[in-house]
Amino acid sequence: xxxxxxxxxxxxxxxxxxxxxxxxxxxxxxxxxxxxxxxxxxxxxxxxxxxxxxxxxxxxxxxxxxxxxxxxxxxxxxxxxxxxxxxxxxxxxxxxxxxxxxxxxxxxxxxxxxxxxxxxxxxxxxxxxxxxxxxxxxxxxxxxxxxxxxxxxxxxxxxxxxxxxxxxxxxxxxxxxxxxxxxxxxxxxxxxxxxxxxxxxxxxxxxxxxxxxxxxxxxxxxxxxxxxxxxxxxxxxxxxxxxxxxxxxxxxxxxxxxxxxxxxxxxxxxxxxxxxxxxxxxxx
Amino acid sequence: xxxxxxxxxxxxxxxxxxxxxxxxxxxxxxxxxxxxxxxxxxxxxxxxxxxxxxxxxxxxxxxxxxxxxxxxxxxxxxxxxxxxxxxxxxxxxxxxxxxxxxxxxxxxxxxxxxxxxxxxxxxxxxxxxxxxxxxxxxxxxxxxxxxxxxxxxxxxxxxxxxxxxxxxxxxxxxxxxxxxxxxxxxxxxxxxxxxxxxxxxxxxxxxxxxxxxxxxxxxxxxxxxxxxxxxxxxxxxxxxxxxxxxxxxxxxxxxxxxxxxxxxxxxxxxxxxxxxxxxxxxxxxxxxxxxxxxxxxxxxxxxxxxxxxxxxxxxxxxxxxxxxxxxxxxxxxxxxxxxxxxxxxxxxxxxxxxxxxxxxxxxxxxxxxxxxxxxxxxxxxxx
Amino acid sequence: xxxxxxxxxxxxxxxxxxxxxxxxxxxxxxxxxxxxxxxxxxxxxxxxxxxxxxxxxxxxxxxxxxxxxxxxxxxxxxxxxxxxxxxxxxxxxxxxxxxxxxxxxxxxxxxxxxxxxxxxxxxxxxxxxxxxxxxxxxxxxxxxxxxxxxxxxxxxxxxxxxxxxxxxxxxxxxxxxxxxxxxxxxxxxxxxxxxxxxxxxxxxxxxxxxxxxxxxxxxxxxxxxxxxxxxxxxxxxxxxxxxxxxxxxxxxxxxxxxxxxxxxxxxxxxxxxxxxxxxxxxxxxxxx
Numbered sequence: 001x002x003x004x005x006x007x008x009x010x011x012x013x014x015x016x017x018x019x020x021x022x023x024x025x026x027x028x029x030x031x032x033x034x035x036x037x038x039x040x041x042x043x044x045x046x047x048x049x050x051x052x053x054x055x056x057x058x059x060x061x062x063x064x065x066x067x068x069x070x071x072x073x074x075x076x077x078x079x080x081x082x083x084x085x086x087x088x089x090x091x092x093x094x095x096x097x098x099x100x101x102x103x104x105x106x107x108x109x110x111x112x113x114x115x116x117x118x119x120x121x122x123x124x125x126x127x128x129x130x131x132x133x134x135x136x137x138x139x140x141x142x143x144x145x146x147x148x149x150x151x152x153x154x155x156x157x158x159x160x161x162x163x164x165x166x167x168x169x170x171x172x173x174x175x176x177x178x179x180x181x182x183x184x185x186x187x188x189x190x191x192x193x194x195x196x197x198x199x200x201x202x203x204x205x206x207x208x209x210x211x212x213x214x215x216x217x218x219x220x221x222x223x224x225x226x227x228x229x230x231x232x233x234x235x236x237x238x239x240x241x242x243x244x245x246x247x248x249x250x251x252x253x254x255x256x257x258x259x260x261x262x263x264x265x266x267x268x269x270x271x272x273x274x275x276x277x278x279x280x281x282x283x284x
Numbered sequence: 285x286x287x288x289x290x291x292x293x294x295x296x297x298x299x300x301x302x303x304x305x306x307x308x309x310x311x312x313x314x315x316x317x318x319x320x321x322x323x324x325x326x327x328x329x330x331x332x333x334x335x336x337x338x339x340x341x342x343x344x345x346x347x348x349x350x351x352x353x354x355x356x357x358x359x360x361x362x363x364x365x366x367x368x369x370x371x372x373x374x375x376x377x378x379x380x381x382x383x384x385x386x387x388x389x390x391x392x393x394x395x396x397x398x399x400x401x402x403x404x405x406x407x408x409x410x411x412x413x414x415x416x417x418x419x420x421x422x423x424x425x426x427x428x429x430x431x432x433x434x435x436x437x438x439x440x441x442x443x444x445x446x447x448x449x450x451x452x453x454x455x456x457x458x459x460x461x462x463x464x465x466x467x468x469x470x471x472x473x474x475x476x477x478x479x480x481x482x483x484x485x486x487x488x489x490x491x492x493x494x495x496x497x498x499x500x501x502x503x504x505x506x507x508x509x510x511x512x513x514x515x516x517x518x519x520x521x522x523x524x525x526x527x528x529x530x531x532x533x534x535x536x537x538x539x540x541x542x543x544x545x546x547x548x549x550x551x552x553x554x555x556x557x558x559x560x561x562x563x564x565x566x567x568x569x570x571x572x573x574x575x576x577x578x579x580x581x582x583x584x585x586x587x588x589x590x591x592x593x594x595x596x597x598x599x600x601x602x603x604x605x606x607x608x609x610x611x612x613x614x615x616x617x618x619x620x621x622x623x624x625x626x627x628x629x630x631x632x633x634x635x636x637x638x639x640x641x642x643x644x645x646x647x648x649x650x651x652x653x654x655x656x657x658x659x660x661x662x663x664x665x666x667x
Numbered sequence: 668x669x670x671x672x673x674x675x676x677x678x679x680x681x682x683x684x685x686x687x688x689x690x691x692x693x694x695x696x697x698x699x700x701x702x703x704x705x706x707x708x709x710x711x712x713x714x715x716x717x718x719x720x721x722x723x724x725x726x727x728x729x730x731x732x733x734x735x736x737x738x739x740x741x742x743x744x745x746x747x748x749x750x751x752x753x754x755x756x757x758x759x760x761x762x763x764x765x766x767x768x769x770x771x772x773x774x775x776x777x778x779x780x781x782x783x784x785x786x787x788x789x790x791x792x793x794x795x796x797x798x799x800x801x802x803x804x805x806x807x808x809x810x811x812x813x814x815x816x817x818x819x820x821x822x823x824x825x826x827x828x829x830x831x832x833x834x835x836x837x838x839x840x841x842x843x844x845x846x847x848x849x850x851x852x853x854x855x856x857x858x859x860x861x862x863x864x865x866x867x868x869x870x871x872x873x874x875x876x877x878x879x880x881x882x883x884x885x886x887x888x889x890x891x892x893x894x895x896x897x898x899x900x901x902x903x904x905x906x907x908x909x910x911x912x913x914x915x916x917x918x919x920x921x922x923x924x925x926x927x928x929x930x931x932x933x934x935x936x937x938x939x940x941x942x943x944x945x946x947x948x949x950x951x952x953x954x955x
Contacts, residue, residue: 005860009753009765012746012831016768019828023783024771030786075683078676085944090680092936097687098889099932101732103906104925107917108690111697111705118693118706158690161683211774219776222891226913236778236892243782243896250786257779264776338851358854359862365855371848375870384866385856444856 027261030254043255050238050256057235058263060149061217064156065164068213071157072164073206077198079165080172091169094162102159106226109155113146113227120145147229155223156213163212171205172198211268219260235260287314289447289480290335295344297330297504304330305341306504312448312482317474319483319491322501323527328484331501332450335482337361359388363448364441369457370433372425378436379421382408385444411439414473431462438473448480455490467493488528492516500524521634525567526643532573532608533644536566536633544633547583547603551626555633565634567644570611571596572630581623587616600646607646691929698922705919715923722920725908729924731819732904735894736887739826744880746827747834748872752864754835755842772829773836780829781896788821788897817899825897826890830883837879841872 034040079090097105112118120142123129129140145151175198183193221236228234235256242253290312297305305327312318320328333339334346337358346353353361364385372381386404389396412418415435425433434454441449451470455463471494474481485491491498492512500507500515500523508520519525522533536546541556546566558564578584585603596611601622616622697705701712719725754762772780792815799811849871853863869876891906898904903911909921 005756006753006758006761009750009757012750012753013765015746015828015831016765019784019787019824020768020771023780023787026786026790027779027783071683075680078680081676088940092940093684094687095885096932096936097691098885100691100888100925100928101891101904101906101909102889103891103909104694104921104928105690107909107913107921108694108925110917112690112693114706116706121706158686161687215774215776219778220892221778222910225910239778239782243785250782253782254786257776257782260776261779268774336851336855338854357859358851359857359859363855365852367848367852369846369848371846371852373849373852373867373870384853388857388862390857440852440856 027254027258030251031258032255034251035249043252044259046252047255047259053233053235053238054260056149056232057218060153060156060232060234061214064153064160064217065210065214067153067157068161068164069206069210072161072209073168073202076165076169076205077172079169087173091166094165098162103222103226105159106155106223109151109158110146110226113151113154115142115144115146117146119143146227147231149228149232151227152224152232152234155227156217156220159223160213160216163216164209167208167212168202168205171202175201207271210271214267215264218264288312289314289349291345291347291350292331292334292341293345293347295331295334295341295346297327297334297339298342304504305334308344308504308506310499310506310509312480313497314447315478315480316496317471317481317483317494318497318499319485319495320499320501321485321488321491321527322507323486326501327504328486328501329452332365332452332482332484335448336363336365336450362446363450364444364446365450365452366434366437366441366454368452368454370437370454372433372436372440374425376425377421378412378417378423378425378428379408381425381436382411382439382443384440407443408439411443414442414476415439416469430458431466434458434466438470442473442477446479448482449474451481451483453485454483455485455487463490470494492528498528500527502527518632519567519634521637522565522567522639522641522643523637525565525632525634526639530570530609530611531644532568532570532646534566534568534606535641536564538562538564538633542628544631549582551582551631552628553631553633554628555631558633558635563636565636565640565644567632567634568608568626568630569632570598570609572627573608573610573612574625574627575599575610575612575614575616576623576625578621578623580625582625584621584623587618587620587622590616590618609646691925694922695926695929698919698926700919700922703916703919705917705922715919716927718918719920719923719927724903725905725920725924728903728905728908731822731898731902732888732906735819735822735826735904736884739823739830739887740880740884743827743830743834743883744876747831747879747883748838748876750831751835751838751842752868754839769832769835773832777890777892778896781825781893784821784825784828784893785817785896788817792816816901817897818902819898822894822898822902822904825893826887829890829893830887833882833886834876834879837882838872838875841875842868845871 031043032039032041034042079087082090110117114120123143124141129142132138132140179197179201180193183197188196219236219239221234221240224232224234224237239253239256239260241247242249242256288311292308292310295305295308295310296303308327308331310331320331322328330339334341337353337356337360340354348361373384376384383404386399386407389398391397409418409421412420415438417432417435417439420428420432420436425436428436437454438449454470455466458466467490470481470483483491483494495512497509498512498515499509502523508515508524510518515524515528519528519531525531525533534546536544538544538555538558538561539550540560541558542553544551544553544555544564544566583603585601585608587599588602588607589598589600591598593611596613597615599610599612599616601608601610601624610624697708698715699711699713700708701714702709754766757765795815796813799813803810803813845868849867850860850863853867854860858866891904891910894904895907895910898907905924909917912918912921
């Protein structure tokens with residue numbers, strides 16, 4: 001009787017095979033073949049030239065993830081200690097920007113960070129540049145902010161911060177209050193309760209938050225294009241140009257995408273293993 | 285009056301190759317209160333689910349009024365169920381929960397038939413009155429106490445006027461006091477409506493207090509069927525003797541009709557029909573044993589432990605290394621040597637079975653032990 | 668979790684919200700700026716809003732965005748709920764691996780999902796071309812189109828591919844939390860399985876379905892990368908129009924459309940929240 005209801009999933013399993021598994025198989029096929037057809041490893045051997053881009057992508061994504069964690073965790077924790085009503089409003093406020101497409105939000109940062117943008121105008125209005133020029137004898141008219149790696153990281157943090165806050169918040173919020181009371185009852189101070197109980201128990205939320213920030217960061221191409229200009233090419237840009245850009249070569253693009261995917265999957269697997277170990281340690 | 289309403293013929297049930305029911309043959313009479321009694325995993329809930337239509341037996345037949353019902357789904361059977369932990373619909377209030385079954389459109393001769401609203405209303409209110417929940421119609425389920433939820437579940441099942449009501453450990457989640465009240469309440473409802481109740485429980489007291497018939501089950505097999513008095517006074521084997529009430533069970537030999545030997549001594553008893561010198565199990569209920577001064581006793585032993593139980597003392601007495609439980613109203617301190625007398629009607633003889641030697645010795649008796657057992661059984665049955 | 672939040676906490680939180688909303692505020696302010704400049708204020712105007720309404724490209728992109736998001740959400744909600752019910756009734760040894768595959772679109776980088784679907788569509792269209800040329804040459808009765816392009820259809824498929832897993836993710840836990848006996852109870856009271864599903868299961872898992880639909884819609888509206896690779900050259904979403912403009916100059920019309928979107932969403936959220944709060948209040952009063 002039970003198995004018959006499982007038939008409800010059959011159409012979707014077909015969908016998964018067609019639109020999830022098959023496309024990945026396509027990527028693998030393309031990565032291991034040349035434009036002329038036939039098996040080749042050339043796509044991978046050519047990738048050495050892009051080692052710099054790989055390194056830059058992972059570096060920036062890691063920085064963005066770390067900053068998101070440092071901001072997102074305390075925010076999630078603080079929200080969870082507020083009243084129910086405050087929590088609901090705060091969650092709405094965090095979700096709300098996502099309903100405007102992330103490109104629109106990123107575009108807005110352009111006008112803030114430009115050389116003649118709002119921030120530089122603000123600095124000049126309060127006489128910051130005059131002050132610096134007078135002190136150092138330099139001839140500074142603006143801070144170069146846009147088209148830097150910093151701007152790209154800022155864009156990532158801005159866009160993906162909600163992805164860090166939401167899972168951490170939902171784990172902390174569900175935490176059994178009696179656990180914290182028990183810890184207090186056993187003589188732990190606030191700091192100790194946080195370190196020994198809340199932090200380890202919220203680790204699953206942290207892990208999923210880290211994944212949800214790191215993966216889109218490492219693979220982004222729009223943010224780098226809008227805020228990083230043409231100097232700070234990232235993996236995403238590299239892949240994009242292979243598919244729709246001037247350097248049309250889907251075989252190379254697939255190979256890069258495949259390598260990126262594998263590296264990310266390995267990172268996540270290692271991290272999750274590490275996370276599980278932690279959890280068990282807490283149980284003991 | 286006695287009509288065989290439902291029959292199970294040679295029913296077997298296997299889950300993933302594991303036999304859960306082993307050739308069950310059982311019939312249920314019209315308007316009787318029948319209890320399936322046994323430890324968790326004995327197959328009682330499986331039996332109930334087969335009758336309810338939630339499971340189809342692997343082999344054998346389920347007959348309602350001699351019509352084969354094996355593959356008839358639950359919605360087309362004239363039985364209703366009170367589920368473990370009630371399974372009330374949380375999104376509906378008390379009235380709508382009870383009205384649920386009445387609102388389901390039924391097909392009769394190809395046409396959909398809906399009950400008129402006034403009739404639904406009348407029947408629901410009537411039923412709420414039967415379960416003493418008058419005035420609770422608009423309450424939310426989540427705001428009710430365990431006992432009240434229980435009553436809603438019973439009303440919801442009974443409002444459809446089933447021929448048979450199945451109850452799956454319905455009192456398991458209630459506290460002791462409430463459980464006692466609900467026992468008499470259930471019995472009252474059953475008698476008032478005059479329909480068959482099939483009741484599943486692991487609680488022997490509950491079974492003894494309410495049932496017309498008790499079916500004792502273990503390991504997927506029926507161990508004994510009988511009235512409460514039958515299964516208590518004349519247990520068929522060591523399992524039944526141990527599971528229902530307290531029993532001292534020891535090895536004996538039937539010398540001839542009405543004479544049994546144990547502890548190297550012959551006793552008169554009321555049993556007959558055994559082969560000469562047949563080894564048997566002897567059951568002696570703790571409350572049947574009379575303690576007498578040592579010199580008047582048929583047997584003598586030393587008290588090793590005493591526990592006050594309110595009405596009586598649980599006294600553990602060592603007879604040549606075999607420890608008996610004796611329940612008396614007199615206090616005998618630990619270390620005292622006492623004598624006992626056994627009258628012929630205190631001694632029950634059972635044939636040897638696979639359960640022989642497994643039960644009935646109180647050497648390792650402790651209260652915690654018993655309570656832990658009970659707690660374990662409380663949490664869910666098979667599956 | 669509740670303890671007295673300190674003032675410092677509040678200030679820090681306010682700063683984070685300022686960070687989240689400052690760019691949106693800037694965007695809205697400059698939608699009323701009487702100049703092409705997006706940094707120098709030159710007086711108030713509504714002309715960008717007027718021009719926006721006359722801009723065919725932006726309006727059609729907005730239409731495409733809304734249509735694909737709503738359509739994908741609706742289909743994904745139904746399909747995802749159905750699939751979740753199927754998975755729930757599935758044997759564990761099947762369910763495990765299938766759920767892993769189901770997670771791929773959520774955990775995989777958007778760009779990988781985008782390009783892989785793009786490759787699939789291109790390969791399928793090529794195969795389709797070969798097949799139809801052969802098929803058309805075989806007979807003259809039915810003429811099948813030989814050239815297919817990426818467009819709204821492929822865009823919708825792509826959105827469904829990443830929306831359905833979110834619905835499943837939200838519905839499955841609700842199914843697990845549900846008392847299994849509820850279905851039995853409904854059937855026991857005369858329902859067929861299907862009736863039991865409508866009358867009992869659906870109300871129980873409704874919160875999961877609603878939040879799943881909400882998240883699916885959010886993801887669809889917020890998506891740029893996957894749409895970018897699967898919409899083809901003739902179909903554009905709003906984000907794609909903006910991206911196209913960055914190569915030239917971004918018109919303040921974009922500010923105007925962003926502001927409109929933001930205000931719409933904000934209004935919706937406030938209405939929903941106020942209504943919910945009222946319902947809760949009414950409920951509590953009834954309990955007392």
